[in-house]
Amino acid sequence: MQDNWKQLKISGLSKKFLRGPVILSDINLTVDRGAFLCILGPSGCGKSTLVDLIAGFEPPSEGVISFDATPIRGPGPDRVVIFQDISNALFPWLTVLENTEFVLKNFVRNKNQRRDQAMQALELVGLGGDTQKFPSELSGGMKQRVQIARGLVMDPHVLIMDEPFAALDAITRRRMQYELKDLWERTHKTVIFVTHDITEALIMATKVTILSSGPGAHILDSFDPGLASDRDPADAEFINAYRRVESLIGNEHNDSESHAE
Amino acid sequence: MFEQGIQRTLVVATLSILTGVILWGLCSGTIVNETLLPHPFSVWQEVVTQSDSGLLWESISISLWRVAWGWVLGVGVGIITGLILGQLRSVNAVMGPIFEFLKGVAPISLVPIMILWFGIGELPKVLIIAYITWVVVTVGTMTGVREVPKTRLRAARCMGLSELQVFCRIILPSAASYILVGMRTGIGFAFIALVSAEFIAVDKGIGFLIMDSRLNLQTSLMVVGIISLGVLGAGSQILYDVITRQIPWLSRFRRH
Known part of the structure; x- marks a missing residue:
C-alpha cells in the first residue's frame, strides 16, 4: 500500500445486485488527500451502497475504485468505516x-x-x-x-463515515459535527462523510457531492461550498450554499415529477 | 436495590413452595388416597430414613455422576459442532438437515439402540444424557455464531483481521453469551434425560429409585425421588450461575 497517494478515484462505478434494480449508475468522483468530502443524498438513494463499495464490503458491478492507480481490493485498514449502527x-x-x-x-x-x-x-x-x-x-x-x-x-488513508450521527439526538449531533470539523482541522485526515442532512454536510465539508434519488442514483453535482472556517448556519454565505444544494435536489425532484406525468 | 430484589425473590419462592406443600398435605388422605399421594410428613420421614440408610445419598451421587459426565461430554462436543454448523455454510448444508432430524428424537427413544450398541454399563447412560445436552448446546452455539451483528464483522474486516482472527477474536467472544445460556439450559435437559438413561438396566440412581418404588408401591419413596430430581436440577443451575458469576472474565461476555 503506498503512503504517498494523492487521490482516491472512483471511475465509472455502477452497482446492481442480482435480481435487483441498478442502485448506482456511472459514479465518477475524486477525493483529494486531506479533503473532507460530504456525499449528500436522499434516504434510500444508495449512499450506503456507495460506502460498501468504497470500503470494499461489496464488489462493484462496473468501474474501479483506486488510490491513484492502485485499485482497492476488499476491505482493508487503509479505509476505516465509522458505522451508523452505534450499538454494534x-x-x-x-x-x-x-x-x-x-x-x-x-x-x-x-x-x-x-x-x-x-x-x-x-x-x-x-x-x-x-x-x-x-x-x-x-x-x-x-x-x-x-x-x-x-x-x-x-x-487509515481515508475515514469513511456512514451517517455516523444519524442516531444521536439533535443537540449531541450538532456538537459532534463541530467536534469532528475541529478534529479534521487538527489532523487533516481524508474523510468521506455520507449524510442526508444538508446543514451537517455544509458545516464540515470542503467538497460536497450530491447524489440523485435512486434507483440508478448518479451524481447531480460536486462543488466546494467555499465557506469560511467558522461555518455558522446563520451566516448569509452558509444560507446561500444551503439554498444552492436545496435547489439542486429540488430541481431533480421536479424533473422526476414531470417525467412521471 | 439489588439485595432487596434477591430477598424478595427468596421470600416469594419460599411462600410459593410452602403453599404447594400445604395444599398437597390437605389433599392427601382426604380427596386422594394416602397410598397414591403420601402425606408430606411421611415423605419427610422417608427422607430421614433413606438418608440414614445411605440409599438416598448413594442414589443421588451415582445419578449426579452420570449427569455430570453426560453434561461435560455434551457441552464439549456441542460447542464444537455448534461452531462448525454456525460458521461453515457448506457443512451446514449437508449436516443441518440431519441435525434438525436429531433435534426431534427424544432421549428415551434412544434407550433400546443404546443398549444394543453399548450394552448396559455406564457408557450408554452417560451417552443419552450427553446426547440431549449436545443438541441443546449445539443449537445455542450455532445461534450465537449466526447472530453476530453484520456491523461488528464489517468493523473487524476494516481492521485487516484474517478470517481466523475474525473467528477467534470476534465470533467466539460474540457467541460466548449464547454458549453460556445453552450450557445452562443443557443442565435442565440433562436431568430430564437422566430418568430415561436410568431405564437401562440399573440397580442404583434416582431414576431407579422412582421406578423401583412403583413396583413395591412405596409411593413416599417415589415422591422423595421426584423431589430430589427437582432439587438437584434447580440446585445445579443455581450453582452454575454462581460459578459463572464468580469468574470475572466470563462476566464480560454476558449480555449487556
Missing part, C-alpha cells in the same frame, strides 16, 4: 481502551506502545477519562467518539 460497531466485551487498542494488535507489537497510541487517540476525541468503561456504559455520542478514536488510531 464496538466490541461489547472490551473496555473503551481495549476497543481502541484492539485494532493495533496486528500492526504494533509493543504492548505499551499500543496503549500509548490508543490513549492519544482517545484524548483527541475527549474520552481520556472514560477508558475503563464498557460500551454498554456509554452514551450514543461517546460510543461514536470511541469509533472515531478507533478509526484514527489505525491511521
